[in-house]
Amino acid sequence: SAVISQKPSRDICQRGTSLTIQCQVDSQVTMMFWYRQQPGQSLTLIATANQGSEATYESGFVIDKFPISRPNLTFSTLTVSNMSPEDSSIYLCSVDGPGSEQYFGPGTRLTVT
Amino acid sequence: AQSVTQLGSHVSVSEGALVLLRCNYSSSVPPYLFWYVQYPNQGLQLLLKYTSAATLVKGINGFEAEFKKSETSFHLTKPSAHMSDAAEYFCAVTLKTSYDKVIFGPGTSLSVIP
Numbered sequence: 001s002a003v004i005s006q007k008p009s010r011d012i013c014q015r016g017t018s019l020t021i022q023c024q025v026d027s028q029v030t031m032m033f034w035y036r037q038q039p040g041q042s043l044t045l046i047a048t049a050n051q052g053s054e055a056t057y058e059s060g061f062v063i064d065k066f067p068i069s070r071p072n073l074t075f076s077t078l079t080v081s082n083m084s085p086e087d088s089s090i091y092l093c094s095v096d097g098p099g100s101e102q103y104f105g106p107g108t109r110l111t112v113t
Numbered sequence: 114a115q116s117v118t119q120l121g122s123h124v125s126v127s128e129g130a131l132v133l134l135r136c137n138y139s140s141s142v143p144p145y146l147f148w149y150v151q152y153p154n155q156g157l158q159l160l161l162k163y164t165s166a167a168t169l170v171k172g173i174n175g176f177e178a179e180f181k182k183s184e185t186s187f188h189l190t191k192p193s194a195h196m197s198d199a200a201e202y203f204c205a206v207t208l209k210t211s212y213d214k215v216i217f218g219p220g221t222s223l224s225v226i227p
Binding site: 001004038041042045048058065092093097099100101102103104105106107109 | 133145147149155156157158159162166202203214215217218219220
C-alpha cells in the first residue's frame, strides 16, 4: 500500500487568507484525489489531479477557490483560497490502489476564524 | 449513478458483543464495495473490499462483510467488539471501470461500552 503524508497536519487561519496543503506519496501514481470532510460529515470529492494536466473538479468546486497543482507523479498541492469559516474541514488526499481501493493521507485539519 | 446508505449514524455495543454495521448500495452495474475505518484525528484506513470474487470478505482486525446482491447490501460484522474498535466507519462504492470516482456513505460512529 502507498504511504501518504500531508502538510500541515492542522492549521488555524483567518478569513480571507489562503492555505496550501501538500500531499506526498512514496511511489509514483497516475491520479491523486482531494477530498473534503466537513465536521461530522462524510467525504466529498473535490477534484482529481493527473500529472501534467489540469485537475478535474466535481460539481460545486471551482478552480479559483481550490487551485490544484500536480508537478510530478508523487506530489500534489491543494490551495484553499479566500477562506471563510465554512471552509473549516478536514482535507484529505488519496491515491488509487491496485484493486480500486484508495489509500488516504492523515488529513489536514483546517479551522477558519 | 451509484449511491450508498448506512443505516444508523451511531451504533453502541458492549465490549465482547457482536458488531453489525449496515450498508446498502445502489448501482446500475455490479460494483466494487469497500469499508473504511477512521480513528479519531486520523485519515481513512481500508478494512476490506469486495471486487466480485468471494461474497464473504475478510478484512483486518477481525472484521468481515458479506456481499448480497439480492439485498444490495454489504454489511460489516465482527463477532466480538473491542474497545479499540471505537471509530467512524464508512462504506463506499465504485464501478468496475478503469476509473470511476468512489462514493462514500454518510458514516456510522461506533461506540464500545466497557
